Amino acid sequence: MTVQIGSSAARATSIDPxxxxxxxxxxxxxxxxxxxxxxLERAVHWADLPFARRLGIAPVAASVGLGKESVTLVDxxxxxMDVSAESLRAALDExxxxxxxxxxxxxRRIVGARLRTVRESLGLSQLEVSRRSGIxxxxxxxxxxxxxxxxxxxxxxxxxxxxxxxxxxMERLSVAP
Amino acid sequence: MALFRVECGGARIEIWEVDHGPxxxxxxxxxxxxxxxxxxxxxxxxxxxxxxxxxxxxxxxxENQSTMLEAWTRVISYxxxxxxx
Numbered sequence: 001m002t003v004q005i006g007s008s009a010a011r012a013t014s015i016d017p018x019x020x021x022x023x024x025x026x027x028x029x030x031x032x033x034x035x036x037x038x039x040l041e042r043a044v045h046w047a048d049l050p051f052a053r054r055l056g057i058a059p060v061a062a063s064v065g066l067g068k069e070s071v072t073l074v075d076x077x078x079x080x081m082d083v084s085a086e087s088l089r090a091a092l093d094e095x096x097x098x099x100x101x102x103x104x105x106x107x108r109r110i111v112g113a114r115l116r117t118v119r120e121s122l123g124l125s126q127l128e129v130s131r132r133s134g135i136x137x138x139x140x141x142x143x144x145x146x147x148x149x150x151x152x153x154x155x156x157x158x159x160x161x162x163x164x165x166x167x168x169x170m171e172r173l174s175v176a177p
Numbered sequence: 178m179a180l181f182r183v184e185c186g187g188a189r190i191e192i193w194e195v196d197h198g199p200x201x202x203x204x205x206x207x208x209x210x211x212x213x214x215x216x217x218x219x220x221x222x223x224x225x226x227x228x229x230x231x232x233x234x235x236x237x238x239x240e241n242q243s244t245m246l247e248a249w250t251r252v253i254s255y256x257x258x259x260x261x262x
Contacts, residue, residue: 016211019211080178082179083195086197091256097256100197100256167219170219
């Protein structure tokens with residue numbers, strides 16, 4: 001269960017909503033308390049965080065991490081794990097999570113369009129790249145349309161299929177056409 | 178302990194257990210409050226755009242690139258639409 005403690009009008013300013021000014025862990029209740037730089041405060045039961053189970057840690061303490069952009073959690077044996085403040089914000093602020101995922105969609109579409117431009121500039125069809133890379137044409141099509149997020153290994157195979165190194169492909173994908 | 182952490186050129190480079198976005202690391206420095214975000218594939222600064230890293234830090238990133246890319250495979254991505262191919 002997430003408990004909204006309060007939020008301030010500071011959200012409208014240029015203060016980074018993904019920086020944490022305060023992080024505390026109440027081990028008796030297993031509750032993580034966070035105060036973000038824009039004033040948003042949240043207290044959440046650790047087990048209710050969507051990544052808590054996968055992280056596999058039972059924290060007893062929390063503190064602000066590197067650059068105020070992460071939270072360091074410590075278990076009773078002293079093992080530390082770091083969670084980005086952005087991921088925590090997304091887990092605790094639905095509006096922020098929706099914005100972040102929407103930005104991901106835009107980025108995926110842009111990268112897909114650039115991949116198509118690179119392929120076409122090399123005079124290659126989807127079928128040829130598919131045959132050379134071993135990536136199904138349907139998958140390539142979905143990536144180019146921005147409907148799929150390619151893994152690094154997929155990009156490496158696509159680069160090879162286009163006669164490029166991964167570095168060369170990434171270089172071309174990072175430059176607007 | 179972060180998934181990856183190294184100190185070099187007066188900066189700390191980290192990859193965190195839970196993070197979001199393309200493979201990246203965070204670089205801190207004594208002069209900055211926030212972190213500099215560096216793309217692990219291109220080793221370009223993603224945030225803040227246009228920032229240049231000191232040569233010692235850039236060298237350290239190059240030397241550790243493959244280790245960091247391997248570390249990134251263990252990152253729990255959140256939020257995530259789970260539409261990877």
